[in-house]
Amino acid sequence: MLKRIETYYDAVPRSSARAEEFGPLTLFVQEGQGWPYYARPALGHEGEVGVGAVEAVRARQRELGVPEAFEWVAETTPGLRAAVEASGLTAHEHPLMVLEGDGVAVPEPDGVAVRMVGADDPALATAVAAPFAAFGAAPQPGTAERIAERIDAGLTRLAAALEGGRALSAGQHQPVGAVSEVVGVGTVPAARRRGLGLAVTAALVADARAGGVELVFLTASDADVARLYGRLGFRTVATALIAEPEEA
Missing domain, CATH: 3.40.630.30 (Gcn5-related N-acetyltransferase (GNAT))
Structure with missing residues (x-):
């Protein structure tokens, strides 16, 4: 594995x-x-x-x-x-973390539609921006266009939790053959603690499995987040390391 x-x-x-x-x-x-x-x-x-x-x-x-x-x-x-x-x-x-089985479905949060977002979807721009907003940032100019190109090419699959047509949470999985990684799941600060990130992740898992992906994995930021992903059927199998200069 x-x-x-x-x-x-x-x-x-x-x-x-x-x-x-x-x-x-x-x-x-x-x-x-x-x-x-x-x-x-x-x-x-x-x-x-x-x-x-x-x-x-x-x-x-x-x-x-x-x-x-x-x-x-x-x-x-x-x-x-x-x-x-x-x-x-x-x-x-x-x-x-690696997904065991087909994943666990979670209830759709009240008043929110959780679905996949296509390249020509009106919600694309906010779906791309939501994970950046989760970390107090904004996407670079042209990011939405690049994501749209990747969606069209089958390199990226994008899911979002939408309220009034605007994404409050979003994330992606990046299929390569029968393997895909769930990445970039983030929720805007004002919409946290509503289960949106978990619902988006569940939608990405379902989409990956429907597309024939056999191995779905992700990297959790810490043990607390790993426990949340555990509710969807992910289990920790190894340790991902990221090395960078210490912040001044």
């Missing part, structure tokens, strides 16, 4: 990024505008990763003006944490 997830992690950025190889590490670089990617272990690499390789990638990230970020699975590449921390980065642990 973790090998399938590793293969997915290597494949999914390649639809919009180029890959630069640094021995045991691969740096994904966004082509054009869009959310910047990260570096991760090269697919199939099973040996140790030295500090020198990490520092070479960080130098390239600084040259490109992108975040000095690394993402990987602790159980798959156990030695990478020591190397990134020796280079001065801080690693953060997050539960990596």
